[in-house]
Amino acid sequence: MRIAIAGYGTAGQASAILLSAQGHDVTVFEQSPEPGPVGAGFLLQPTGLAVLERMGLAGRALALGQRIEELHGTTPRGRAVMAMRYRDRREGCFGLGMTRGALFELLRDAHAGASEVRTGTRIAGYDAATRRLADTDGRVHGPYDLVIAADGAHSVLRGGCGQHVRRQSLYPWGALWSLLRIDDWPEPDRLLQRYAGTRSMIGMLPVGTRPGHAGRWLTFYFSLPGEAVEHFDDAGVVAMKARVAEIWPELSPHVAHFAHAGQLQRARYRDVVLARPHHGPLVVIGDAAHAMSPQLGQGVNMALLDAAALADALASHSDLAVALEAYRRERHAHVRAYQRMSRWLTPLFQSDRTALGWCRDALFGPVGRVPGARGPMLRILTGELRHPVQDGIGQIANDPYSPGYTGSD
Structure with missing residues (x-):
């Protein structure tokens, strides 16, 4: 098929690699003049x-990355709120901290068509009748047998799903980020x-590592209300450093060099729900x-997971409509589970509801030690709350990376 992918983030990169390997004619559009990582x-x-x-x-x-064995959260006084060890899920289980740049370069190097990505092209719309894309410069591209919208949380193409777009609202909180x-x-x-x-x-x-830089790196993040993120300025930097000194004084020397708002990245988050992630020959994946x-x-x-499931569906079904519906069924339960859990958990960590913080600090630790609750909590952490894909993702059910791994669980 002739396939167009809008967006060259993780979802777009992985899709381009997997679908090109299947023999499809893949064209990627990226709005940035110089593609690179965001975050x-x-x-x-x-x-x-x-x-x-x-x-x-x-x-x-x-x-390239750093193996992570545990997520550990405390109050400023050192009281443990959560302590979730990957090995408690199964022996040999772990997470991997990575910089966005490291993953971007890893995927770009694996993409044979990376040099042919049409950079500096911002896709502004899709005409389902003609199966063509239009960019902001008035150029028309296509027609395409399949269009993959991988254009992120603020997706333009998501609107092509029409009435299937159920939610696309901003969360009231956000965060500041930086690599240290x-x-x-x-x-x-x-x-x-x-x-x-x-x-x-x-x-x-x-x-772990950061492309083009020596040493070992960490991501520092600091939560703020959304409005404060939007209006973050140099005075906000001073206030942030003062708050860090109160909450986590050991970090003060590591953030002392921040003097200007531009030294930190700002992040606002959306809550996007699609009743169906495809309409006609358009399919929406990733944050979009x-x-x-x-x-x-x-x-x-x-x-x-989206990119892999879509590639599998297209390989298994010659009829595009059938393939896209198979893709939807494959991803639906997993996506819905994490959307609901994320919406439920976020106010416990980022909100104006003081009482929720008291409940979290009092209950998370004890609940996490209850045998019947610890298993589900660990499955949430590892991305395995629902079996997201068939064993084909990991190829072998006992592959230690695979959601279907049965080891010592």
Whole structure:
């Protein structure tokens, strides 16, 4: 088929690699003149690693990133709120902290058609009748047998799903992000967080290497109300550093160099729900289809799972309509589970509801130690709350990266 992909983020890159390998004629459009990563760092879960393993890229990812064994969150006074160890899910289970740049370059190097990506082309619309795309310069592209909208949380093409777009609202909170080089960080295998009620959250995620830079890196993130993120300025930097000193004084030396708002990246999050992620020959994947709060750390994993499931559906069904419906069925339960969990959990960590913070601090630890509850909590962490794909993603059910791994669980 002739396939167009709008967007060269993780979902677009992985789709281009997998579909080109199947022999499709793939054209990728990217609005940036120079494609590159957006964001500081992320936590890759076993589900996402399974897709990279299938693509032959897991080994390189492990070399670039930092293996994470535990997510540990405390109050400013040191009281443990959560302590979730991957090995409690199964022996050998782990997450992988990576910089966005490392994953972008890993996928770009694996994409044979990377040099042919049509950069500087912002897709503005799609005509279902002619199966053509139009860009902001008035140029028309196509026709295409299939159009894949991988244009992110603020997707333009998502509107092509019409009445199937059920929700696309902004969350009231957001965050500031930055990469910090700390070669002697004392907890290189733990994602650490501090919570001061529900109004302040700070995180430090080891992410391994950074392309073009020496040393070991961590992603620092600091939560703020959405309006504060939008209007963050140099005075906000001063206030942020003062708050860091109150909540996590050991971090103060590592953020002391921040003097200007431009030194930190701003992030606002959308809550996107599609009743059906396809309409005619248009299919929406990645954040364009199911953007959510990053509280559960599943965005990149979801993008990789989407790309793999779509490639499998197209390989298994010669009829496009049947293939897209098979794709929807494959991803529906997993996506819905994480959308609901993300919407439910976010106010416990980022909101103006003080009482929720008290309940979280009092109950999360004890509940997490209850045998019947700990299993589901760990499945949420690892991206395995619902079996997202058939064993084909990991190829072998006992592959330790695979959602279907049966090891010592």
